[in-house]
Amino acid sequence: MLDRRSIGVAVAGATNFLNLYTPQAILPDIARDFGVSVGQTGWTITAPLLAVACVAPFAGTISDRLGRKTLIVTAAFAVIVPTLLVAAAPGLQAMVAWRFLQGLLLPFIFTVCIAYIGDECQGAAGVRAAGAYSVGTIFGGYAGRMICGLGTEFGGWRVGFLAVALVSLLGAAFVALVLPRERRFVPLEGGLRSALATYLSHLRTVRLLATCLIGMGMLFTNVGAYTYVNFYLAAPPFNLSPGVLGLVFTVYLVGMVTTSLSTRLTIRIGRRATLLLAVALDALGLVLTLVPHVGAVIAGLALMSGGLFVVQALSLGFIAATIRKAKSTAVGLYVTCYYVGGALGGVIPGGAWHHVGWPGVIAVLLAMAAAIATTGLLFWRDPQGY
Structure with missing residues (x-):
């Protein structure tokens, strides 16, 4: 049975990601309402990801000095404000600006939750908490x-954002009430010079940089696929409505299953072999979406999601196993690269979509899958277990 810490960080993680990709299912409606192109609406996804990438390294450093729960709860409540402003946005530029502000706040949930788990949950409790957070x-x-x-x-779509704001409020209140205050937190000593030295040390760690590239590729693929598949499925021969497009994201839940299975598989066959299987599952799913039948597209998205979330779990596990000092800062660096990848994934496949359509997007994402597999084979040579 999960304890209060595990439940608290799980709801905090859900509240964080509730707001990050919200517009993906309704991009065709936004484009139509504001009279803008498909490519321009991609900035509603890219803007918060860029903001997260900018803030993530500093969120970990600030948390290492100020504490955990207060930052998590404050950010969870604060993010509701730009969500409401998005619902009232008069145009695309205003929406993008408020989405960027959302992204500035979210790392104080994501990054700090990981640090909280590392501080407060030891041994099996840490495994359970990390698993609950991922789910x-x-x-x-x-x-x-x-x-x-x-x-x-x-x-x-404005009602859609208001609904998300309401659920975010409930999530923030739940975390404030349920998540125990940290007990093992020890403020990090040292000033700016000490923090910079830590970052420079991480930037010289090749295995960490390779893992950052793998995470970047994972979110690039995820955002690219789930952004442009909406336009693919909203057009003939599918003609899916916004509500049905939102339900398509149910395939995301496959990742809850594959993530929980990946740890046992990694212990049995190794991290790199598991990575290759995950990437193969991702590639198979991408190819399957080319079949012009809605059932095939949904099945392909499910396979892709199952593979990609294993890649994410493996990456965080590799950092935990190989980085000995300043893990929070290392995670912050990983998160920055991760969301840079997501930001690029919302924009770069747009050119392929414009010229070739969905097959062009798939070609770009398959190339990224090959890059992820190659990086893992070359640099994940760690003799330790998962």
Whole structure:
């Protein structure tokens, strides 16, 4: 049975990811309402990812000095404000600006939660808490898209964002009440010079940089696929409505299953072999989406998601196993690269979409899958177990 810490970080993770990818299911509606192109709406996804990438390294450093729970709860409540402002945005530029502000706040949930788990949950409790957090993030990513999609179906996209804001408020209140205050936190000593020395040390660690590239590729693929598949499925021969597009993200939940299975598989066959299987699952799913049948597209997205979330779990596990000092800062660096990849994934496949359509997007994402597999084979040579 999960304890209060595990439940608290799971809901915090869900609240974080509830807000990050919210517009993906309704991009066609935003483009139509504001009279802008498909490519321009991609900035509603890219803007918060860029903001997260900018802030993530500093969120870990600030947390190492100020504490954990207060930052998590404050950020969870604060993110509701830009969510409401997005719902009232008069145009795309204002929406992008408020989405960027959301992204500035979210690392104080994501990065700090990981540090909280490392401080407060030891041994088996840490494994359970990390697993609960991962499941929470996956569910939150699914729920944000679904809630906004269904809200748009029944009342327009502004109602969709209002619904997400309400659920975010409930999540923040739950975390404030349930998550225990940290007891083992020890403030990090040293000034700016000490912090810079830590970052420079990490930047000289080749295995960490390789893992950052793998994480970057993972989110590039995830964001690229789930951004442009909406336009693919909203057009003939599918013609799916916003509400149905939101439900398509139910396939995200496959990641909850594959993530829980990946640890046991890694112990049995090794990290690199598991990575190759995950990337193969991702590639198979991408190719399957080319079949012009909605069932095949959904099945392909499910396989892709199952593979990608294993890649994410493996990456975080590799950092935990190989980085000995300043793990929070290392995670912050990883998160920065991770969200840079996501930001690029919202924009770069747009050129392929414009010229070739969905097959062009798939070609770009398959090339990224090959890059992830190659990087893991070359640099994940760690003799330790998972």
